[in-house]
Amino acid sequence: MRGEKCYFLPHDLTLTVPVKRERKMDSWQKIEIASKAVAALFIPIALAFLGNQVATSNKQRDSEMKFVELATAILRQDPRTEQTSENRNLRLWAVEVINRYSGVPMSNATATALVENTTLPQLSTFEQSTSATDPSGTWGVVFGGDTTLEAAKFEVTKTAQRMGIGDAAVFRRSGSFRSVKVVVSRAEAEDIVGKAQVVRPSSYVVNMSTWCPTSEAKDGYFECSKP
Structure with a gap:
């Protein structure tokens, strides 16, 4: 065109775009x-x-x-x-x-x-051991309550074995023969109560130092004194 200047690039000239940033990403x-x-x-x-x-x-x-x-x-x-x-x-x-x-x-x-x-002795050595292990005392899993000692004895042997918790003990408290598995820690009691509740859903955990603070050994069971 008249009055305008035209510039021509060489046909072999190419433009490159840096791709270093893309490669870094x-x-x-x-x-x-x-x-x-x-x-x-x-x-x-x-x-x-x-x-x-x-x-x-x-x-x-x-x-x-x-x-x-x-x-x-x-x-x-x-x-x-x-x-x-x-x-x-x-x-x-x-x-x-x-x-x-x-x-x-x-x-x-x-x-x-x-x-x-x-x-x-039935409890003395056990109590010394557990009190040294757990400052809050021993723990128990109560999984039964019966009006007769014979029924409770069945619970702490046959029923306890069926639960997979081993033999337990009978504690007489408030006129009832309670079936109790005594252990040395709350964690162990929580583990055992889960097994017991499969057979006895009403099973529960107690702190023996408050539930039965003192007891007297009788013939086949322990008599809890009043707190």
Whole structure:
């Protein structure tokens, strides 16, 4: 056109747009995706490991409690009825188990007496052990109340075994023979009450220091004194 100047670019001239910023964003996105993938893989493994550790700890505690229950049953037998080397070794083993797991090791004199000529009292040693373990005292799971001792005895043996909580004890309180599983901590009581409620939905947890602060051993049960 007249009066206008025209400029022509060489035909081989090309314009390039920097893409460094876009590539940098792509790299961060790749890192983020990789991090999420690693986390998705690691978290289930970590949770599985933690769950296994907790389960192992619970199993060990259950095993220790069963050993203590067995040792207690052995030491409650009169050692003078059958004084044999096998019986003596069995009682020595029971003393070692209680010393190891109760948290309150007994003196040498007490251990010797239990092996030679003394039966283990029903509650005294147990109370010493549990009071040292739990400042608030022992805990109980009450899963039955009967008008007769015979009915309560069935509950603390057959019914308790069906619940999977082991043998329990009978406490007479307010004129009723109560079936109670006594344990050393609130956490253990909460675990047991869940099992008991499958068979007896009305089962509940009590703090023995307030529910039955003092008791007297009777023939086949414990008589709770009035608070």
